[in-house]
Amino acid sequence: MGMETEFATVVEPRDGSLSSGVSAREVYAALRDAICRHLPAVEGLDGGDRRFLANGSAINLETHLAFRDGPGGLFEMATPEVYRPSDLVACQRAIDEIMRDAANEARWSDNQNVGRLRVLKNSCDAAGHLYGCQENYETDVAFGFGLVVYRIAICFVWALQIACVFMSFPVVVAIVFASLVQHSVRQARSIVRRRGARFDTQRETLDEDDASWLHDHPDTNESEETFVALPTWFQWLSIACLRMLHLPLVLSLRVIGTHIAFRTQRRHLTGLLVSRVAIMGTGHLDHDGRFFLSGKALGIDRVADMGGFNGERPIFVYGHWLSKLCGRSWRSIAETRHLLKRKQRLQIGLSDSNLSDLAQWAKVGSVALVLDMIEAKQTKELPRLRRPIRALHVFNRDWNLLRRVPTSHGEMTSLEMQTHYYRAAAKFVREQQQQSRQASGWDEADQALKHWAESIRLVRQFRKDGNQTSQGLGRIDWLGKRWMLDQAAGEMPGEHASWVTRKKIDLRYHELSEEGYFTRFIADHREHQLVDEDDIAMRRRNAPADSPAAQRGWMIREFAGDVSVAGGPTMRTDWDRALVGHEQGVRTVVYGQREKEQRAASANNNF
Structure with missing residues (x-):
């Protein structure tokens, strides 16, 4: 499992003017160089702007080619691929800190009108553009006869x-x-x-x-x-x-992605993903002053599709398949054989860029648990939505948590759906523990259930009494943001704050610097942090030792040398393999092949 997060950048001009004139390409170069001064890095196999870092993560300029000379820009940073939710949350926290420090340490020339660079970890900007987080899970692309049809x-x-x-x-x-x-x-x-x-x-x-x-x-x-x-x-x-x-x-791939690949996962995961905006959304204030639970959910318009090819924004994304098929010319022909494997990457586009550790834990832990249930064929108790996209937009507007939508188990609210999923997952874990008789092997599952249950409890408490928000601050992102917006006052006593004031709060909540509102709150409430500082410091330097990313990180440290800022010519890498140049020629190294085979033979679940 892994996550990709797009960070928004805001450049404040040094002379106080309205625009700095610094392009997205220049902002990316400054951030990239600041990161690579502390972490060895090499170029990706396809060249371009992507860099792979020694801690297993990767950075990229996620701005369309035609707009890279314009202002702004999205900086994407992906976590290493890991096996446990706890490692994923720690890696994501490490990435947040790396981005925060890079913004402070970025170097600018005298010709660049930059006073300060701010980095925001949010899902929607003031102009309504959507970006944010995507989750990735390795799971079975199909089962039984469906797998045969998929391979054909x-x-x-x-x-x-x-x-x-x-x-x-x-x-x-x-x-x-x-x-x-x-x-x-x-x-x-x-x-x-x-x-x-x-x-x-x-x-x-x-x-x-x-x-x-x-x-x-x-x-x-x-x-x-x-x-x-x-x-x-x-x-x-x-x-x-x-x-x-x-x-x-493209049309053939669209048919495969919509009707063949991951059918079982989409059938049983969609309800979980749609209803989880109630506990894992980060909140969003639109131009009309309306509050939504999730900024990312605003643009979702279908269940499964490419994602961005024609402007579509699906819950389940398979645009990375199109990139693999079309993005690498002749070499992509040989790589297509990897799509025949039973295990493929399931990418989830409906995912907010959470700041809360509790929300991060509950988000990835709940999905991993339900994927285990799907692979074990224990899905009878899971509810299914009749009209998923309509239900998503109903839930997203319903910050009072009262609206109901039709499901296979009758009409349910978002909280009721989450509770139903949680109870089914808890029952599944208990049964698996009894069968294996090794409760210690399910520590990660127990932790995921614990944080999932706590998230549901905090939101249910707010639903019963709208004044009960104190326990949810710093733990439920949308609840904390909603509370901050309600505290904002206008210029006159008793007057409500203007939209501009409230929108600044909405955006400043996500800023990663010490001036960010979430950061300031957590600095005074360290008890809400679920990841140890030592674990974060470790993940800033290295990937988990049992992950394929660890081998990639070791090789990057070995071959990057003194040219880490520009990307060394002695090694280029991708997520699954590297090309290492030496005197005898070029050698291809496949990461974690032996470890994957051993793990597949001994493990029965994701935890």
């Missing part, structure tokens, strides 16, 4: 992929040729300018300053910048051609 469908997609690669070849050649011409023209113009300014002392000084600045701020991805520099009509035409050529592949 993947073989069909594999054939389509090969055809698409051959048909796309002329378009790719045209893009490469145009990029080379564009690059040559830019170089020629640069030479002409330098020769023309040879006797201009002032111009030479400026050129030296520019060269020095470029040396301090290297390109994050030269090929991407070259493509962006091409004429807009050419970019649009080439992308449109590639989309048209890959349309059969």
